[in-house]
Amino acid sequence: MDWVSRLKQILGEDRVRDDEAHRMQYAHDESRLDQPYPPDVVVHPTGLEDVIQVMTFAEKEKIPVVPRGGGTSVTGGSLAVHGGIMLVFDQMTEIKEISPGDLMAVVQPGIVTGVFHQAVEALGLFYPPDPASLDSCSLGGNVAENAGGPRALKYGVTKHYILELEVVLPGGTVYRVGRPTKKWVAGYDLVSLLVGSEGTLGVITEITLRLLPRPPHLETLLVSFPSVQAASQAVTDIFLxxxxxxxxxxxxxxxxxxxxxxxxxxxxxxxxxxxxxxxDGQEHEVSVDLERSAEIFFKHGALEILMAQNEGERARLWEARRSVLPSLEAQYPKVRSEDLVFPRTLIPQAIEMAYEVEQQTGVPLCTFGHIGDGNLHVNLLFEDEEDPKVEKALRMLYERTVTMGGTISGEHGIGFLKKKYLAIEQPPGLIQLQKAIKRVWDPGGILNPGKLFPENMGRL
Ligand SMILES: Cc1cc2nc3c(=O)[nH]c(=O)nc-3n(C[C@H](O)[C@H](O)[C@H](O)COP(=O)(O)OP(=O)(O)OC[C@H]3O[C@@H](n4cnc5c(N)ncnc54)[C@H](O)[C@@H]3O)c2cc1C
Structure with a gap:
C-alpha cells in the first residue's frame, strides 16, 4: 500500500484529500510564482490529535510536512516545494478563551487575524499586530513569520504578544513552550525561537496571546511633504x-x-x-501630541495636513496606502515586495539607493513603508520572474541594505524565495549554527523543507 493510502487509513478517507483540484488549490501562495507546487496530499486537522497523528506518520515515513495558515506568504513560505503533506489550519479557528482580567487569550492557529481583532476589540481589548493582510492571514502564520504591521512602531511585532505555544514536533511529541504569565525566565526562551521559525521547527497548534486595554482615543493625519527628506526629518523631530x-x-x-x-x-x-x-491614548494626551506634531510638520515644510473627523474619513485617508500593493499588482505582471529595514534615519538614503538600483539594472520600482521603524517596502515591477535583471536588482538591493546596517527581511521572512540571499547578511558559521538547532528539533528534516537556508549548505 502506498503512503497516501496508509495515511487515509489512519485519519480517514475524507480527511486526506489527494484529488488534483484540491491539491492545486494549495499550489501557490501570495509570492505568485509561475510554477505551481502542489502537495501530494492536503490534510485539514480538526484538533491536536490529528496533528500528532500526521507528525508521527510523517516522521516514520520521512515525508515532508508543510503547515499552512492563510497562504499569504510573499516569500513562498507556505509552498510544498518538496511535495508531501500540507497541513491546512482552516478547521482550527476557535477562540478558546479571552480573559480581560489577565489580558490574555488562547486561540487555535487557523483563526484569521482580523476576526480575532474584532473579537477582542468588542470586549474593550486590543491585539496590536496588524499585518496589511489581516483579512486573510492567520495567527498561526503570523507567529511563524513574526508578522509586523503599521502599529509596530509603538506596539512591537507578533513576538511581543506571545506568552505560550503548544507545538507538535516531528514524531508527534507535544510541548507547551513558555507560560501563560506576563513574565517568565525559566530556561531558554524557546517561544522566541519558534516565533519567526517559518514552520521549520514545529507545528503550532495553540497560541496564548498577550492583550492590551484598547486605547480610548485615536487620531489620524495625512500629511503631504515636498520631499522624502523633509518627511523623514519631521519624523526625527517628532521622536525628539x-x-x-x-x-x-x-x-x-x-x-x-x-x-x-x-x-x-x-x-x-x-x-x-x-x-x-x-x-492614540487618552484624549487629552492625544490632542497635545497632535498639536505639537502639526507644528513640527509645518516647520519641516508640510504642504497640507488632513485630519480624519470620523471612521469613514479615517478609512479614506488609509485607502491610498492600503491600495499601493494591490494597485501595483493590477498594473504590472509581476511585483516583488521587499521588506528591507534600515536604521530609521537612513530612510531617505535607502530610497535613493533603491532608485539607483532601478537606474543601474533597468528594473522599475517604487517604495513605501513603515518609516517610523525604518521598514521600507521596495517593490520591484517586472514581467518575467526568470529575467536576470531582476536577480541582479535583488542582489544589489540586499547587499547595499546590509552594508547600510540593515536587514533583508523585517517581516516577510526568508521562506523559499530569499534563502539563497541569507548568506549576504549572515556568515556561514551562523547559518550552520541555526541548521544545527533545526536538526535537534527536526532530525529527519521533514518540516517545511527547502526553506530558510541556502541550497548549497545541504538540504534541510
Ligand atoms: C497584501 C499583503 C500584505 C501583507 N502585509 C504584511 C504586513 O503588513 N506585515 C507582515 O508581517 N506581513 C505581511 N504580509 C505577509 C503575510 O501576510 C504574513 O507573513 C502572514 O503572517 C502570513 O500568515 P498566513 O496565515 O497567511 O501564513 P502562510 O502564508 O500560510 O504561512 C506562512 C509561514 O507560516 C508557517 N505556518 C503557518 N501556520 C503554521 C502553524 N500553525 N505552525 C507552524 N508554522 C505555520 C508556514 O509553514 C509558512 O512558513 C502581507 C502579505 C500580503 C499578500
Missing amino acids: AGILPRTLELMDRKAIDVVREKTPPNLPPETDAILIFEV
Whole structure:
C-alpha cells in the first residue's frame, strides 16, 4: 500500500484529500510564482490529535510536512516545494478563551487575524499586530513569520504578544513552550525561537496571546511633504519631542502616482511624499501630541495636513496606502515586495539607493513603508520572474541594505524565495549554527523543507 493510502487509513478517507483540484488549490501562495507546487496530499486537522497523528506518520515515513495558515506568504513560505503533506489550519479557528482580567487569550492557529481583532476589540481589548493582510492571514502564520504591521512602531511585532505555544514536533511529541504569565525566565526562551521559525521547527497548534486595554482615543493625519527628506526629518523631530505615534507610514512620489485616484482630491501638486500619522491614548494626551506634531510638520515644510473627523474619513485617508500593493499588482505582471529595514534615519538614503538600483539594472520600482521603524517596502515591477535583471536588482538591493546596517527581511521572512540571499547578511558559521538547532528539533528534516537556508549548505 502506498503512503497516501496508509495515511487515509489512519485519519480517514475524507480527511486526506489527494484529488488534483484540491491539491492545486494549495499550489501557490501570495509570492505568485509561475510554477505551481502542489502537495501530494492536503490534510485539514480538526484538533491536536490529528496533528500528532500526521507528525508521527510523517516522521516514520520521512515525508515532508508543510503547515499552512492563510497562504499569504510573499516569500513562498507556505509552498510544498518538496511535495508531501500540507497541513491546512482552516478547521482550527476557535477562540478558546479571552480573559480581560489577565489580558490574555488562547486561540487555535487557523483563526484569521482580523476576526480575532474584532473579537477582542468588542470586549474593550486590543491585539496590536496588524499585518496589511489581516483579512486573510492567520495567527498561526503570523507567529511563524513574526508578522509586523503599521502599529509596530509603538506596539512591537507578533513576538511581543506571545506568552505560550503548544507545538507538535516531528514524531508527534507535544510541548507547551513558555507560560501563560506576563513574565517568565525559566530556561531558554524557546517561544522566541519558534516565533519567526517559518514552520521549520514545529507545528503550532495553540497560541496564548498577550492583550492590551484598547486605547480610548485615536487620531489620524495625512500629511503631504515636498520631499522624502523633509518627511523623514519631521519624523526625527517628532521622536525628539517625546511623541511615540502608533503609526508613521510613508509613500514616495511614485507610490502616490500608482494610487492617484485613491488619494484625497487636490493633493498639493508639489507633493513628493505622504506621511500617514496616527496617535492614540487618552484624549487629552492625544490632542497635545497632535498639536505639537502639526507644528513640527509645518516647520519641516508640510504642504497640507488632513485630519480624519470620523471612521469613514479615517478609512479614506488609509485607502491610498492600503491600495499601493494591490494597485501595483493590477498594473504590472509581476511585483516583488521587499521588506528591507534600515536604521530609521537612513530612510531617505535607502530610497535613493533603491532608485539607483532601478537606474543601474533597468528594473522599475517604487517604495513605501513603515518609516517610523525604518521598514521600507521596495517593490520591484517586472514581467518575467526568470529575467536576470531582476536577480541582479535583488542582489544589489540586499547587499547595499546590509552594508547600510540593515536587514533583508523585517517581516516577510526568508521562506523559499530569499534563502539563497541569507548568506549576504549572515556568515556561514551562523547559518550552520541555526541548521544545527533545526536538526535537534527536526532530525529527519521533514518540516517545511527547502526553506530558510541556502541550497548549497545541504538540504534541510
Ligand atoms: C497584501 C499583503 C500584505 C501583507 N502585509 C504584511 C504586513 O503588513 N506585515 C507582515 O508581517 N506581513 C505581511 N504580509 C505577509 C503575510 O501576510 C504574513 O507573513 C502572514 O503572517 C502570513 O500568515 P498566513 O496565515 O497567511 O501564513 P502562510 O502564508 O500560510 O504561512 C506562512 C509561514 O507560516 C508557517 N505556518 C503557518 N501556520 C503554521 C502553524 N500553525 N505552525 C507552524 N508554522 C505555520 C508556514 O509553514 C509558512 O512558513 C502581507 C502579505 C500580503 C499578500
